[in-house]
Amino acid sequence: MTRRWGYAAMVALLVGVHFVLRISLGLGESAPDLLTVALLLAARRLRPSVGAALGLVLGVLRDSLGVGSFGADALAMTVIGWLGGRSRDWFEGGTPPFIGVYLTLGVWAHHILRTILGGVPVDSSIIGALVIGPIVGALYAAAAGVAAFLAYTSFAAPSR
């Protein structure tokens, strides 16, 4: 029970840090996408429906910051949350390399979904918009997520 609350606290902390870094401090993409990382880490321990619901809530939060299309991130995060919950059935594992690959693919998939739902015109430049920069961003976010996961496991280990 304590470990579950500890994990929830880590996820909540990641959400809070995301908004502080990206919005309050105005760091933008210099800071990793910890919101999607938080969803992906949480979804691994939740039912798919609960993961989708968490994705919807976090997506609405991010959508509320913008002035353009509302609901695009909510929809993208809902799908990613559901897939994250389902991923337990498809892939077993909790090692840092596995978490790293999982987070990289998850953050990248979210970026692709979000970009397409955001109404970006499909032309020759979309490949660059969906591949090069987003993969680097996904690796960056995954590294931050693995670091948070390792910090959590080292913190939670004595309570076993």
Place this chain on the structure above:
Amino acid sequence: MAGPYGAGRENRRDLWVSGFILAGAITLYALPTRYQTPLRDFVRSTVLRPVFAFQGDIARERGERAALGDVRAQRDSLFAVSAAQWGLAQENRDLRGLLGLRERTPADFVAAELIPMADLGVESTFLVTVGSADGVAPGAAVISPSGLVGVLRDVAERRSQGIDWSHPEFRAGAMTSDGDSYGIVEARRGRFREEDALALVGTPFHNDIPAGTRVVTSGRGGVFPRGIPLGLVEGIEEADTGWRKTYLVRPAVRMQAVVHVLVTRSDAEGALLRDYSAIWAVPAPPDTVTPPDSAQAGSR
């Protein structure tokens, strides 16, 4: 394959619940803007309130800690903008006095601090530390000492959010400073944000605009006052089958450097009809087309 949370009926129930949640997300996505806006405002004023409050504190702190020289330079430039307005205001008062018209609101702008927003989906947007309580409204122009920054979209009581010139939805009626060519300025996204630029589209094909020509707002379209610098022409982007040309424009304002701005007040009567070229020493010829509003303004 059974999941770790159970099989059969529980899985089916979970799938149904997931379907409902997905349907909710799709509904939210498809909602008309007029229904989305109240929800957005509600989330901003409740869950995200601490984030914005902290952001405001950080902005104030940043403003106080900014290099004194930079702050002085920006303050002096803004003062120059305000001082130049004084001359126009005085002239306006004299002319109105001669014509026997009533006094208008003296100040067109209110000073504010700008905080750039940067997250997925909110790129090219910013917050300013003024709102409806300060006399600004959606559609207000945001300017810096270098030129046009952007336009406000959402206005709360003490805070507003706008889009800058690099936003895909940004448009401004524009002209060359000599008044030879008119067109529309829109954003061009570069491979990197530092490469973002503007494009002057829809200019007449028979007019050649040399590189280095200054582009300013034309005052047409009813959004931006006339004479605010947008940038300098860099070269031709495309010529569309003999009908019109598009030119790349190097923006006058680099968003990374903007901290202090002026926002046009909605209660400043006739602000959209004024010509601000003199403030930036931009030579601009008289407009040859009378905006429909000016006829009404003149009849007051």
